[in-house]
Amino acid sequence: MSGATVRVDVPDDSLFGPENMPYGVFAPPGGEFRAGVRLGDSVLDLPALLDDPVFARPDLNSFLAQGPAARRVVREKLRELAESPLPADAVHAVEAIRMTLPVRIGDYVDFYASIDHATNLGRLFRPDAEPLLPNWRHLPVGYHGRAGTVVVSGTPVVRPCGQHRTDSGTPEFGPSRRLDIEAELGFVVGTASRRGEPVPVDEFADHVFGVALVNDWSARDIQAWEYQPLGPFLGKSFATSLSAWITPLAALTRARVPLPPQVPKPLPYLRGTDDTGLDIALTVTWNGDTVSRPPYSRMYWSPAQMLAHLTANGASIRPGDLYASGTISGPEPGQRGSFIELSWGGTEPVIVGGAERTFLADGDEVTITATAPGTASRPIGLGEVRGTVLAAHEP
Structure with a gap:
């Protein structure tokens, strides 16, 4: 990851501010599918930001299985990170990525x-x-x-x-x-x-x-x-x-x-x-x-x-x-x-x-x-x- 940073500016009328931050599974250009959250018109790369292998998987199932308490900790951490400049390699434009099913659906x-x-x-x-x-x-x-x-x-x-x-x-x-x-x-x-x-x-x-x-x-x-x-x-x-x-x-x-x-x-x-x-x-x-x-x-x-x-x-x-x-x-x-x-x-x-x-x-x-x-x-x-x-x- 390079040392460059970028701040994600979210317009006041955005439907995807830090109070939302939905989860998905995406692939950046030339990359593999991994977990991300949407912030404004950007997607935050979770394995890059949080250094946790659970987010490097092509579905969210293992993360979801960790339970409500662990998910609350991750959400609060992401909201804190969103207030500061982020590593440029961990921020991707929505229009530049590919999306797949966010979960592996059993039933x-x-x-x-x-x-x-x-x-x-x-x-x-x-x-x-x-x-x-x-x-x-x-x-x-x-x-x-x-x-x-x-x-x-x-x-x-x-x-x-x-x-x-x-x-x-x-x-x-x-x-x-x-x-x-x-x-x-x-x-x-x-x-x-x-x-x-x-x-x-x-x-x-x-x-x-x-x-x-x-x-x-x-x-x-x-x-x-x-x-x-x-x-x-x-x-x-x-x-x-x-x-x-x-x-x-x-x-x-x-x-x-x-x-x-x-x-x-x-x-x-x-x-x-x-x-x-x-x-x-x-x-x-x-x-x-x-x-x-x-x-x-x-x-x-x-x-x-x-x-x-x-x-x-x-x-x-x-x-x-x-x-x-x-x-x-x-x-x-x-x-x-x-x-x-x-x-x-x-x-x-x-x-x-x-x-x-x-x-x-x-x-x-x-x-x-x-x-x-x-x-x-x-x-x-x-x-x-x-x-x-x-x-x-x-x-």
């Missing part, structure tokens, strides 16, 4: 925690019945996704093929015609739990390290044909995009808000003092046009309740595991976090680039960003999750 679970989203889909699919199924207000509904197809933001998504029902009622196999997105918030596990021991609601912060934006791409026509009786399968498992940056829970203390009223009162294992929501505002752009602004504060089930339910049967969690909120939607049309809702099942097209659109076409790009109240009386950013649709590999 991925997707929930269905938005009452507005669940109500909208219930009205679309069961117009003559109660929109919410009988269990929905009693437990956070979820399913196990495919961890091996979680990809980092910016990775192209190939249109999936599968069976879908024709107008005659018989199935055919081919590319999805109703390719959709789901704007979600993901929660990254830091500390493991023991198999057979549930994680109580109030131990959420002991086990979850931080949050990251998620786009859980969905093939609605494939899903509609296959999901009964066992739920999502090929219509979901082809790709889930994850932001390259994980925002620590420590950066979101000002974003905590009460949950909406839960009626009926949840069963005792889903109650606690840490069952709070998060005031996070998402923005969905479709080919550069803003089409939706979903509010996470409207979510019915809290991230702590999701974790408590996920482990209630004794299922264990490990560092790097990911669970997501499910589609985030609000009560207004402009707050819907999926295109099946925005276009109301394809009957009410959305104007994108001056044209009427319902579902995704090849070449379309979707970007999801988000902000939250920060601890320095200014908003912080959760990075972005972005993906472009490529044509299917037809048989």
